[in-house]
Amino acid sequence: MIFYFTATGNSLYAAKQLEEHPISIAQAIHDREKLYRADRIGIVCPVFGHEMPQLVKEFLKGARFETDYFYILLTYGNRHGGAAELAGNFAGSLGIDPAYINVILMADNFLPAFDMDEQRRLDKKVDEQMERIREDIAEKRRWTAPVTERDRAVHREFLKKLSGTPPDFLKNLYEITEECIGCGICQRICPEGCFHLEGQKSVWNSAGCIGCMACIDACPMLAIKLRIPEKNPKARYRNENIRINEIIAANNQGK
Ligand SMILES: Cc1cc2nc3c(=O)[nH]c(=O)nc-3n(C[C@H](O)[C@H](O)[C@H](O)COP(=O)(O)O)c2cc1C
Numbered sequence: 001m002i003f004y005f006t007a008t009g010n011s012l013y014a015a016k017q018l019e020e021h022p023i024s025i026a027q028a029i030h031d032r033e034k035l036y037r038a039d040r041i042g043i044v045c046p047v048f049g050h051e052m053p054q055l056v057k058e059f060l061k062g063a064r065f066e067t068d069y070f071y072i073l074l075t076y077g078n079r080h081g082g083a084a085e086l087a088g089n090f091a092g093s094l095g096i097d098p099a100y101i102n103v104i105l106m107a108d109n110f111l112p113a114f115d116m117d118e119q120r121r122l123d124k125k126v127d128e129q130m131e132r133i134r135e136d137i138a139e140k141r142r143w144t145a146p147v148t149e150r151d152r153a154v155h156r157e158f159l160k161k162l163s164g165t166p167p168d169f170l171k172n173l174y175e176i177t178e179e180c181i182g183c184g185i186c187q188r189i190c191p192e193g194c195f196h197l198e199g200q201k202s203v204w205n206s207a208g209c210i211g212c213m214a215c216i217d218a219c220p221m222l223a224i225k226l227r228i229p230e231k232n233p234k235a236r237y238r239n240e241n242i243r244i245n246e247i248i249a250a251n252n253q254g255k
Pocket residue numbers: 005006007008009010011012045046047048049050051075076077078079080081106107108109110111211212213239
């Protein structure tokens with residue numbers, strides 16, 4: 001049994017390498033009884049600011065897992081900042097004791113810092129990394145990816161910077177431009193149901209937004225932008241092996 005969250009398909013791709021039918025966290029979070037039993041239970045999700053996304057943390061908080069092999073696989077694009085340790089600490093605070101926590105380097109979809117055209121071209125040897133991870137999990141290996149003092153310092157530095165950002169930062173993060181044709185893709189791909197249509201235009205409500213940027217990457221008109229500088233506002237990303245409809249099916253809140 002694998003649970004995943006994805007904004008642009010990397011984590012879904014990784015999850016599908018491990019099991020044919022992984023379960024979307026954006027859907028499972030609505031399960032009334034979140035008691036899950038399986039021989040192996042995995043969580044696959046991206047790293048946001050070195051940690052698991054808020055949606056994944058909320059899901060873990062409300063769920064109970066009965067398994068003798070609980071594992072976490074974190075997809076990241078550039079610096080994991082000790083993500084394995086941070087995820088382990090978070091799981092530990094909930095009484096979950098993961099047997100295995102690993103990280104996998106994939107395309108970095110963080111639009112302020114990276115050009116998606118460049119990221120698409122880089123060969124990060126995803127399938128080689130995945131092969132080893134698949135073997136580890138098949139063998140039920142007990143292990144956590146090593147974290148260095150440097151990783152911890154990177155995370156501390158990040159937290160320091162974050163504490164200096166205004167509290168309403170996320171509230172003003174996205175802008176919907178005149179290019180919007182009201183196709184509704186943003187509405188269907190948002191895992192938090194933050195969009196609705198008013199006539200032929202999409203409207204974003206920041207309440208609940210986890211800043212995953214799935215909407216920005218999926219917009220066919222490039223009509224959703226960040227209000228902070230982007231590396232390349234013309235380039236957007238989706239994992240080449242994942243169809244947009246798979247991400248929509250994963251995240252759609254049915255509004
Ligand atoms: C809001 C946000 C924060 C991110 N933070 C980090 C980070 O701290 N370190 C990192 O290496 N990658 C970071 N990334 C990149 C993603 O973790 C990476 O591209 C991931 O594979 C995307 O997975 P997905 O396609 O399943 O959404 C971030 C991406 C976003 C959108």
